[in-house]
Amino acid sequence: MKAKLDEEYVQIDQVDWQPFPAAFSTGGIRWKLLHVSPERGAWSAIFDCPAGSSFASHIHIGPGEYLLTKGVMDVRGGKANGGATAVAPGYGYESANSRHDQTAFSVDSEFYMTFTGPLQFIKPDGSTVAVIGWQEAQGAWAALAAAA
Amino acid sequence: MKAKLDEEYVQIDQVDWQPFPAAFSTGGIRWKLLHVSPERGAWSAIFDCPAGSSFASHIHIGPGEYLLTKGVMDVRGGKANGGATAVAPGYGYESANSRHDQTAFSVDSEFYMTFTGPLQFIKPDGSTVAVIGWQEAQGAWAALAAAA
Amino acid sequence: MKAKLDEEYVQIDQVDWQPFPAAFSTGGIRWKLLHVSPERGAWSAIFDCPAGSSFASHIHIGPGEYLLTKGVMDVRGGKANGGATAVAPGYGYESANSRHDQTAFSVDSEFYMTFTGPLQFIKPDGSTVAVIGWQEAQGAWAALAAAA
Amino acid sequence: MKAKLDEEYVQIDQVDWQPFPAAFSTGGIRWKLLHVSPERGAWSAIFDCPAGSSFASHIHIGPGEYLLTKGVMDVRGGKANGGATAVAPGYGYESANSRHDQTAFSVDSEFYMTFTGPLQFIKPDGSTVAVIGWQEAQGAWAALAAAA
Numbered sequence: 001m002k003a004k005l006d007e008e009y010v011q012i013d014q015v016d017w018q019p020f021p022a023a024f025s026t027g028g029i030r031w032k033l034l035h036v037s038p039e040r041g042a043w044s045a046i047f048d049c050p051a052g053s054s055f056a057s058h059i060h061i062g063p064g065e066y067l068l069t070k071g072v073m074d075v076r077g078g079k080a081n082g083g084a085t086a087v088a089p090g091y092g093y094e095s096a097n098s099r100h101d102q103t104a105f106s107v108d109s110e111f112y113m114t115f116t117g118p119l120q121f122i123k124p125d126g127s128t129v130a131v132i133g134w135q136e137a138q139g140a141w142a143a144l145a146a147a148a
Numbered sequence: 149m150k151a152k153l154d155e156e157y158v159q160i161d162q163v164d165w166q167p168f169p170a171a172f173s174t175g176g177i178r179w180k181l182l183h184v185s186p187e188r189g190a191w192s193a194i195f196d197c198p199a200g201s202s203f204a205s206h207i208h209i210g211p212g213e214y215l216l217t218k219g220v221m222d223v224r225g226g227k228a229n230g231g232a233t234a235v236a237p238g239y240g241y242e243s244a245n246s247r248h249d250q251t252a253f254s255v256d257s258e259f260y261m262t263f264t265g266p267l268q269f270i271k272p273d274g275s276t277v278a279v280i281g282w283q284e285a286q287g288a289w290a291a292l293a294a295a296a
Numbered sequence: 297m298k299a300k301l302d303e304e305y306v307q308i309d310q311v312d313w314q315p316f317p318a319a320f321s322t323g324g325i326r327w328k329l330l331h332v333s334p335e336r337g338a339w340s341a342i343f344d345c346p347a348g349s350s351f352a353s354h355i356h357i358g359p360g361e362y363l364l365t366k367g368v369m370d371v372r373g374g375k376a377n378g379g380a381t382a383v384a385p386g387y388g389y390e391s392a393n394s395r396h397d398q399t400a401f402s403v404d405s406e407f408y409m410t411f412t413g414p415l416q417f418i419k420p421d422g423s424t425v426a427v428i429g430w431q432e433a434q435g436a437w438a439a440l441a442a443a444a
Numbered sequence: 445m446k447a448k449l450d451e452e453y454v455q456i457d458q459v460d461w462q463p464f465p466a467a468f469s470t471g472g473i474r475w476k477l478l479h480v481s482p483e484r485g486a487w488s489a490i491f492d493c494p495a496g497s498s499f500a501s502h503i504h505i506g507p508g509e510y511l512l513t514k515g516v517m518d519v520r521g522g523k524a525n526g527g528a529t530a531v532a533p534g535y536g537y538e539s540a541n542s543r544h545d546q547t548a549f550s551v552d553s554e555f556y557m558t559f560t561g562p563l564q565f566i567k568p569d570g571s572t573v574a575v576i577g578w579q580e581a582q583g584a585w586a587a588l589a590a591a592a
Binding site (some may be wrong): 300301302303304305306307308309330331333336340342359361363371372380382384385386387388389390391392393394408410442 | 449455488507535536538539
């Protein structure tokens with residue numbers, strides 16, 4: 001017999017920020033991993049993004065939803081380039097297969113995001129750099145927390 | 149051929165609060181519906197909960213995740229009764245089949261939640277009052293927004 | 297650290313058929329529960345449906361997919377009533393919130409189905425008889441297997 | 445307002461087999477794509493696998509479930525190598541992140557499988573050859589059917 005999964009709670013302000021891997025971001029983005037779901041391959045995290053920071057090009061393998069709690073986030077190039085410019089408080093739904101060539105922060109920003117499935121980081125030609133899912137996120141987070 | 153779904157963006161502070169149905173809450177809870185996903189049966193919303201408000205007894209049919217951005221939320225009776233007491237900023241994962249007999253707010257609070265599947269509101273004996281999923285949430289929201 | 301879930305394998309012909317609960321079917325339907333997923337609330341089973349058998353009225357809370365390997369299955373009243381009449385080998389996708397007032401078998405039939413989320417069995421007025429998900433299915437199956 | 449998704453039905457024996465892309469299989473595997481789900485990134489197909497055929501190394505990004513209706517399928521090297529050897533009628537659950545370096549058929553076999561998320565085809569060192577999800581499957585299938 002399989003058991004119902006346990007509920008989880010994280011007191012966010014008692015968890016230290018860790019640097020988000022430089023292979024996938026620039027400008028000093030930090031994160032806190034809040035949850036991973038091995039069965040669905042889902043994971044949730046909160047990100048602290050200084051003015052001028054950005055994420056490397058990636059595709060959302062499954063749907064992702066964000067709540068921007070502070071600042072401004074240009075998604076898919078921002079509104080000026082056909083994407084979205086989120087201004088806190090803003091909510092976004094990034095559907096499965098959404099390609100984010102530029103996710104950039106013009107001011108200090110913070111957002112919470114739930115991911116179903118991995119992020120596929122890509123080169124300009126679409127070839128794969130890395131597929132980062134719950135397991136890789138959990139491993140990276142554990143290594144960062146241990147080193148801190 | 150089926151198309152990739154569109155991305156969505158909601159400027160949260162440009163959407164008016166609506167009263168959450170009194171059949172499922174007391175004390176003046178208000179909400180903004182941010183997204184519904186017909187295929188997965190998922191939906192996302194933000195809730196404004198005055199001091200003294202609470203949600204009626206319910207079961208989470210699928211997993212739900214919340215970000216408490218303001219205030220205090222007692223889940224499953226609160227920490228004093230074996231549940232969790234979330235204090236902003238707090239994150240919670242409510243696993244599939246979690247039963248919430250009491251979700252109460254002792255101070256003015258606000259939280260964002262992503263739901264996969266419906267809420268099954270129940271009587272004390274466990275019998276079903278109503279099953280409220282993306283379709284019911286969307287219908288209720290549209291009616292409230294039209295009446296406002 | 298959470299672990300990757302284990303793979304599972306079931307040798308179907310080494311599992312005995314059990315009667316499907318009479319509260320939810322008539323005519324001698326039997327089943328084998330093959331898998332439950334506590335995190336997603338998903339479950340999978342194979343059903344043996346004699347000529348003249350049928351399932352009680354229900355709503356699929358999440359999407360379900362079936363492979364009819366033998367016989368004929370009238371879904372949503374059958375093709376004559378605007379539904380589908382599946383003839384083996386047939387595949388069907390029943391989207392979230394699909395209401396099945398009649399699922400009937402005119403000849404001896406067998407089908408395999410994957411469910412995401414529960415079945416909400418209902419009365420003609422739409423009120424809920426029972427919400428049967430992975431946990432209830434697992435409990436019923438364990439009781440049947442123990443009694444056999 | 446978003447609408448409930450339509451139900452779908454496929455009369456499997458009225459769809460012609462198409463060759464499964466040689467980049468991802470050897471030995472003459474053929475398939476029929478039955479369904480794609482853009483929102484969840486899920487897809488379902490049936491595969492015809494001659495004796496001696498096999499799939500190239502891949503990782504299941506999300507959970508997959510199969511029903512082997514004919515023949516024998518060696519998964520993860522087969523039972524002799526710590527994996528599973530499915531013999532029809534057999535059911536298998538391949539959890540998210542399952543790595544399948546060898547999926548081979550010693551006799552003529554057929555199986556139906558539901559995938560959540562893509563298959564990540566990989567080289568022996570784990571680097572990515574291609575990420576094949578609902579959109580790539582749909583595109584490949586449409587091209588094959590048009591050319592047939």
